[in-house]
Amino acid sequence: MEKFAxxxxxxxxxRSRNGKLELIADYLRTTHDPDRGWALAALTDCLSxxxxxxxxxxxxxxxxxxxxLWSLSRDFVGDTxxxxxxxxPDPLGDVMAPPTVGQAVDLLDRMTRANVMSELPRxxxxxxxxxxxxxxxxxxxxxxxxxxxxxxxxxxxxxxTVNVEEVEEYWHALTPPYEALFAWAAAGAPPPxxxxxxLFRPFMLAHPLDDAVLNLTDYVxxxxxxxxxxxxxxxxxxxxxxSRSGDDVTGTFPEMTGxxxxxxxxxxxxxxxxxxxxxxxxxAASFNALQQRLGRKTVxxxxxxxxxxxxxxxxxxILEGEDVRALxxxxxxxxxxxxMPRLPAERFDISAVVEAEHFEQLAEIRAGTRDExxxxxMLKRRDSPYIAGRRTGLWYKWKRDPLLxxxxxxxxxxxxxxxxxxxxxxxxxxxDGDPDLGAxxxxxxxxxxxxxxxxxxxxxxxxxxxxxxxxxxxxxxxKSLVFEVAFDSIHASKRHKSGVxxxxxxxxRIRWDxxxxxxxxxxTVRTLIRD
Amino acid sequence: MIADFAWIRxxxxxxxxVPADCWIDPSQPVAHALVTHGHxxxxxxxxxxxxxxxxxxxxxxxxxxxxxxxxxxxxxxTIQLAxxxxxxxxxxxxxxxxxxxxxxxxxxxIIVTGDYKRRPDPTxxxxxxxxxxxxxxxxxxxxxxxxxxxxxxxxGKLTERLALHPERCVLVGAYALxxxxxxxxxxxxxxHHDVIYLHGAMERMCRLYEDFGIPLGELRLVGESKKDAxxxxxxxxxxxxxxxxxxxxxxxxxxxxxxxWMRVRQRARQKNVELPLVISDHADWGELTRxxxxxxxxxxxxxxxxxxxxxxxxxxxxxxxxxxxxxGYEDEDD
Numbered sequence: 001m002e003k004f005a006x007x008x009x010x011x012x013x014x015r016s017r018n019g020k021l022e023l024i025a026d027y028l029r030t031t032h033d034p035d036r037g038w039a040l041a042a043l044t045d046c047l048s049x050x051x052x053x054x055x056x057x058x059x060x061x062x063x064x065x066x067x068x069l070w071s072l073s074r075d076f077v078g079d080t081x082x083x084x085x086x087x088x089p090d091p092l093g094d095v096m097a098p099p100t101v102g103q104a105v106d107l108l109d110r111m112t113r114a115n116v117m118s119e120l121p122r123x124x125x126x127x128x129x130x131x132x133x134x135x136x137x138x139x140x141x142x143x144x145x146x147x148x149x150x151x152x153x154x155x156x157x158x159x160x161t162v163n164v165e166e167v168e169e170y171w172h173a174l175t176p177p178y179e180a181l182f183a184w185a186a187a188g189a190p191p192p193x194x195x196x197x198x199l200f201r202p203f204m205l206a207h208p209l210d211d212a213v214l215n216l217t218d219y220v221x222x223x224x225x226x227x228x229x230x231x232x233x234x235x236x237x238x239x240x241x242x243s244r245s246g247d248d249v250t251g252t253f254p255e256m257t258g259x260x261x262x263x264x265x266x267x268x269x270x271x272x273x274x275x276x277x278x279x280x281x282x283x284a285a286s287f288n289a290l291q292q293r294l295g296r297k298t299v300x301x302x303x304x305x306x307x308x309x310x311x312x313x314x315x316x317x318i319l320e321g322e323d324v325r326a327l328x329x330x331x332x333x334x335x336x337x338x339x340m341p342r343l344p345a346e347r348f349d350i351s352a353v354v355e356a357e358h359f360e361q362l363a364e365i366r367a368g369t370r371d372e373x374x375x376x377x378m379l380k381r382r383d384s385p386y387i388a389g390r391r392t393g394l395w396y397k398w399k400r401d402p403l404l405x406x407x408x409x410x411x412x413x414x415x416x417x418x419x420x421x422x423x424x425x426x427x428x429x430x431x432d433g434d435p436d437l438g439a440x441x442x443x444x445x446x447x448x449x450x451x452x453x454x455x456x457x458x459x460x461x462x463x464x465x466x467x468x469x470x471x472x473x474x475x476x477x478x479k480s481l482v483f484e485v486a487f488d489s490i491h492a493s494k495r496h497k498s499g500v501x502x503x504x505x506x507x508x509r510i511r512w513d514x515x516x517x518x519x520x521x522x523x524t525v526r527t528l529i530r531d
Numbered sequence: 532m533i534a535d536f537a538w539i540r541x542x543x544x545x546x547x548x549v550p551a552d553c554w555i556d557p558s559q560p561v562a563h564a565l566v567t568h569g570h571x572x573x574x575x576x577x578x579x580x581x582x583x584x585x586x587x588x589x590x591x592x593x594x595x596x597x598x599x600x601x602x603x604x605x606x607x608x609t610i611q612l613a614x615x616x617x618x619x620x621x622x623x624x625x626x627x628x629x630x631x632x633x634x635x636x637x638x639x640x641i642i643v644t645g646d647y648k649r650r651p652d653p654t655x656x657x658x659x660x661x662x663x664x665x666x667x668x669x670x671x672x673x674x675x676x677x678x679x680x681x682x683x684x685x686x687g688k689l690t691e692r693l694a695l696h697p698e699r700c701v702l703v704g705a706y707a708l709x710x711x712x713x714x715x716x717x718x719x720x721x722x723h724h725d726v727i728y729l730h731g732a733m734e735r736m737c738r739l740y741e742d743f744g745i746p747l748g749e750l751r752l753v754g755e756s757k758k759d760a761x762x763x764x765x766x767x768x769x770x771x772x773x774x775x776x777x778x779x780x781x782x783x784x785x786x787x788x789x790x791x792w793m794r795v796r797q798r799a800r801q802k803n804v805e806l807p808l809v810i811s812d813h814a815d816w817g818e819l820t821r822x823x824x825x826x827x828x829x830x831x832x833x834x835x836x837x838x839x840x841x842x843x844x845x846x847x848x849x850x851x852x853x854x855x856x857x858x859g860y861e862d863e864d865d
Contacts, residue, residue: 013799069843069844072843077676087675087676420795420798
């Protein structure tokens with residue numbers, strides 16, 4: 001565990017990508033199974049232990065530290081695991097030697113809700129502060145050491161001089177501690193057989209278009225739909241639905257499991273059919289409707305009836321045993337179009353190509369679209385292969401222009417991670433009437449990005465100097481600062497006092513110059529609702 | 532509210548000793564100031580009369596180029612102020628010249644600790660525990676998570692890293708007054724006798740320390756050295772120079788920072804620090820609470836820092852306490 005803790009701290013303090021790669025590669029080369037596999041799983045957030053949650057740690061600490069001192073400390077540090085690792089009291093008497101990563105995983109795995117409050121302390125007692133930090137991070141499954149899954153796989157490839165694409169491919173066929181993966185890479189054993197498994201294949205992603213102008217003879221335009229990007233995989237008689245991060249979301253959309261019976265891997269947008277179908281292509285409801293289906297443990301019959309899911313297909317990766325990812329987009333598109341009649345129309349359609357003579361015409365089409373389930377346009381090179389990740393020059397996303405309103409900063413809270421200790425989570429509101437006649441502000445949204453690091457410091461200072469009241473970690477400001485807030489759409493919501501919920505709000509500009517009473521009013525905000 | 536001890540009044544810009552009409556560490560120019568130590572946020576210029584220890588006065592002279600109105604107060608010496616107030620300067624163990632100020636008036640004793648620490652420091656005499664009725668304590672590291680490790684461990688991390696990378700240098704960010712000299716003196720104590728290189732802004736303060744009898748060994752300026760001469764060496768600079776253009780002249784520096792804030796990972800990350808060294812010239816939580824217990828005042832007033840947590844600790848331990856809202860102290864500079 002000490003070696004793993006040193007790796008975690010090394011990653012925390014190393015900024016450069018190459019530095020991180022070397023640290024991980026060195027660890028993987030010089031550490032034994034299963035420790036290195038568990039470490040790899042921890043770094044890529046692939047571990048979870050049902051008995052150990054952030055609330056477990058908090059409860060453990062409440063038995064040892066005054067709750068007020070705990071919350072002041074937690075607020076300062078901005079991270080529960082780190083705060084606990086620092087505040088954990090030194091054990092009395094002799095303690096056992098620190099566990100290996102494998103032993104720690106094993107012990108964590110055997111903990112239950114009934115015994116975690118007595119078992120976890122024993123494990124923590126065996127470690128120093130850095131070890132406790134690494135253990136708690138591993139146990140709660142959020143390392144936050146600036147290592148993406150992709151970076152960890154690249155480090156793995158570097159450690160054993162193997163191809164990173166192959167690592168990606170086999171990765172999803174295996175479970176921690178990946179002994180077969182190490183056996184293949186480090187000891188030359190045959191690779192795992194991935195053919196017969198409905199595996200996740202890494203998505204191809206797009207860069208923002210920004211101000212570029214593209215030639216439509218090289219690029220094709222498609223709508224970008226406002227749903228959930230998914231991958232459907234059918235192999236060995238089994239169908240799986242994966243989210244963009246590779247999470248298995250099959251259980252959330254059971255109607256999709258029986259829909260694909262052809263061995264294939266397909267890329268598309270999961271949408272629900274709604275009651276208000278104003279779409280140009282038709283059939284899809286807004287993201288707000290889709291949200292009814294998310295985050296539910298059980299899917300009721302009413303849900304399936306009122307918000308039925310379907311997938312609007314973008315691409316095909318594998319079809320009946322043939323990996324078509326290396327083919328140019330136009331050839332994959334032909335295969336996909338040919339496949340459509342074989343798929344149930346109730347569950348699948350194809351994302352139509354947007355025809356335009358030239359780029360200016362495309363810009364007009366984009367500006368003129370009324371369909372609320374459209375997030376913007378995708379521009380794909382007609383000859384682009386399907387490549388994992390975000391490759392420059394192949395795919396671009398061109399979102400619709402955001403909506404803007406001027407809001408007043410109401411509350412601020414400290415951020416976590418690299419923003420720990422800075423007031424960086426902002427709640428803002430609009431006037432419920434004429435502020436000069438005594439109207440109040442109603443909170444309409446929350447945002448924690450959109451500003452530069454320099455602006456973050458200015459905002460932090462502003463909040464500290466304009467605090468009107470404090471509620472635990474939350475500061476109420478004197479309501480004097482105006483933000484121009486950008487957002488993708490706004491919906492009616494019964495859960496919010498203001499009656500509206502914003503989608504993807506961010507601070508677009510800080511209006512240091514604008515008096516608060518000139519910020520927008522709720523009546524203006526309500527005109528932007530499209531449901 | 533507390534009705535007693537009305538002769539001393541905490542105001543936003545400093546602590547006002549009313550009968551003597553003088554101020555402790557005022558953040559604005561006043562006619563009559565008592566200064567606990569030489570850090571810029573405590574020792575501002577432009578006062579009519581400034582009472583402080585000889586070392587603090589020398590530090591202020593270095594910074595403001597004037598000795599006008601300077602009144603030296605040696606440790607343990609009692610000075611009679613106007614209005615029947617006596618002031619005694621006692622060692623605080625924070626930096627060279629740092630003092631607690633004991634104020635006595637009408638049979639009541641109040642101590643202003645200024646910034647202090649309880650750990651040994653080769654550059655200044657240790658904090659003296661002195662009984663009093665009111666202890667006005669700092670609380671810079673007033674959270675239970677702050678526990679400064681033994682300085683030997685941190686110095687060890689520094690020299691180990693240096694030995695691992697003979698082709699690079701270790702650049703240590705350290706506050707120019709106090710921290711830098713302490714780190715250098717501790718390196719010498721640990722047997723590191725090689726030349727230590729300085730950022731230009733450090734030079735005069737290091738000379739001043741040596742004039743006050745604190746040997747720092749052989750020091751040279753980065754500006755007068757060739758890049759290759761710095762390989763395998765320790766370079767000390769103010770924290771502000773760590774990520775500055777200045778550091779580009781160094782051979783692939785490993786960025787270290789000596790500060791109590793380095794205890795929290797994200798603090799180190801925010802400053803782009805690769806090698807955090809938890810070295811502080813302030814009392815940690817254990818020192819703060821132990822000092823309150825040892826001094827055992829009837830009341831504790833808490834200033835600049837994380838007052839809320841120390842206030843809570845006092846409540847939990849049935850001690851009368853209040854938090855003072857002083858402004859103008861920059862607690863980030865440790």
